[in-house]
Amino acid sequence: MADRTDPSAPQALELADIQGAMLRKRPGPYVGSYLLLRVGTPSDGRRLLARLLPHVASAARWWDPPGGAWLGIALSHSGLRALGVRQESLDSFPAEFIAGMAARAARIGDTGESGPEHWDAPLGSPDVHLVVAAFAADRAACDSLVETVREALRDLPAVQLLHRLEAAQLPNGRTHLGFVDNIGKPNIEGTGAPRDDRAGAAGPGHYGDPPGAGPAVKAGEFVLGYPDQDGVLATQPLPDALRRNGTYVAFRKLHVRVAEFRRYLKENASSTAEEELLAAKMVGRWRSGAPLVLAPSQDDPVLAADAARHNDFSYREQDPEGRRCPVGSHIRRMNPRDSPEVSVDVLRHCILRRSTTYGPELPEGQLTDDGAARGIVFLFMGTDIRRQFEFVKRQWANDGNFAGLETEQDPLTGNREGARTFTVPLPARARRRQYEQLPRFVVTKGGEYLFLPGIRALHWIAGLDR
Ligand code: HEM
Structure with a gap:
């Protein structure tokens, strides 16, 4: 009602x-x-x-x-x-x-x-x-x-x-896989969010729509008591x-297999630079946070650190075929923004994330698992669990059909049941590379739906x- x-x-x-x-x-x-x-x-x-x-x-x-x-x-x-x-x-x-x-x-x-x-x-x-x-x-x-x-x-x-x-x-200051997080976020109407709320205690007064945050989403998508x-x-x-x-809130404890991720990159790339590119292709951003749409062939830490630019891109205008940021990459699945392959109203399926890491860092360069519990505790928030969190997981993360990717799943978070391929369209027209046998990088360790x-x-x- x-x-x-x-x-x-x-x-x-x-x-x-x-x-x-x-x-x-x-x-x-x-x-x-x-x-x-x-x-x-x-x-x-x-x-x-x-x-x-x-x-x-x-x-x-x-x-x-x-x-x-x-x-x-x-x-x-x-x-x-x-x-x-x-x-x-x-x-x-x-x-x-x-x-x-x-x-x-x-x-x-x-x-x-x-x-x-x-x-x-x-x-x-x-x-x-x-x-x-x-x-x-x-x-x-x-x-x-x-x-x-x-x-x-x-x-x-x-x-x-x-x-x-x-x-x-x-x-x-990063997450276990070495990526900066907390960059892409919905632009909620009336929240008075600081321009770059990654920047710490900005304090009230630094308000305004962050560049590239897209159209403001009605507050009722995130807070009950307001129109959606x-x-x-x-x-x-x-x-x-x-x-x-x-x-x-969808409260999730997710274990991250860091050594597995590092090994997969190594086994499927011929140089450190290629490993970094594959990691970026999976996520849609370089580990620094620089988006592939704006920095397609090499990392750009200055862009990554610039809150006025690091979200300011259009899939439709700048990368309609996913030759920079693959259609199947994590961020393009989780928030397809204006991506041409998506036919639903994306703003009805936005989620607000709060992520916090748990467990010790796996030492840099270590390729074997040390057995430690490590990962991310996520809080996904919204006023409709089914339409927001569950839809994103079911349709966009675990299914490739919406984007013509058939049985492919999110390369980072997919459960790999029957779907272990990741397609990366290459800059040259009609060419693509397929990565096979993706292992499971993320295992759910528990969760609760909360109010x-x-x-x-x-x-x-x-x-x-x-
Ligand atoms: C351990 C598992 C996960 C890891 C390591 C991970 C990592 C990342 C990274 C590195 C980014 C890019 C930086 C940023 O925008 O913050 C990102 C963005 C995002 N992730 Fe995840 N993520 C995970 C699970 C999930 C899950 C389960 C969901 C949703 C159900 C999700 C939703 C999102 C969204 C909505 C964005 C922002 C996309 C955008 O607006 O461009 N993530 N994630």
Whole structure:
């Protein structure tokens, strides 16, 4: 059910009521902990929420969070139930959120090694009720915030801390495969996002549409309570007090096989320069972040570092056939922008990403796996899990048909079930190179569908406004 409104009317967002993690980037550098909690009785769960609420960072105070560190709170459907939310509200959530990520695993390609039966406990179990994220610029500030959470738990025996998952920026500031991340992002109407929110604490005032960010996407695609691209105002979940300024999160723990990736590059290239080009072709950007559309044959670190240019390109105008950035590359699949092969409205399938790395770096040049757990904890956000996250995974990442690539999958994240080829069109017309036998570089270690409520909604769940 939904209301229709004037789609052209921009609306001011209630930034002070929106959790910061939704609209603002994580701090950089960052150290974080995801705390997974089980709530045994509604009363203890609500007491915990009431105690944590003063520490929650809003999108309005992102540059000046309480205590200099960032706290965010999200709940699973079983968590909302455990906190005593009424049945009528519980039933009003979308079916995929109610079912949970583990139940939807086959739809999003979490099969074989990535199947829920292999996930790291307690992810995928009905016991994960609350996920509390504590982030700060350094370990001491993060630990101090985690200690605040532990303190809040001390006389609440019915609430159990099941697991603490640590994340931290790698010393080189990049992700495990050596790529800079957090570059491509939707341009959300009314968010007042700093021009380059990678640049750290830019502070309020550095607003404006980042060059190349594309048309502004209606806020309702990312935050409940505002019109979406079709001018539709969501009317669920119920009541409005719970829904307003909330969103959904696909929380994913993804193990990355770094040695496997390095070996594949080496075995399929004849020089270091060719290895780098193959890595860039798989992603669509050089490891520095420079986009292949603008830097097709060699890396351009100056371009990569220039937020006014590194997103400012058009597939349709500059690379319609994918001879620079392959149609099957990771970024072109994940956000085809104006790519001519795509017939759907891309803005209806945008996702907002927050990624944080976990585990130690594999030493530079090492080609054998050391057995360490390492990867990325992703938060994919949006107001419609099925139309956004699940669509992107199912249609764009794990299927090649939309782009005439038949059974090919995303070269970085594909599960390789029956699809192990990656086609790279070459600059010369009608020529292409096919890479075969791609191994699995990414294995899902767990995940949850969560609801990230607005701050007043957290008060409502805690019973503080009744
Ligand atoms: C471990 C797995 C993954 C790795 C290593 C990875 C890596 C990257 C890199 C290096 C970029 C380019 C830099 C940037 O724009 O931030 C990127 C972009 C992106 N990725 Fe991933 N990614 C992974 C999984 C995923 C998944 C599972 C999704 C979605 C379901 C996704 C969605 C996106 C999107 C939407 C972009 C931006 C595209 C654009 O706007 O141009 N990624 N990723």
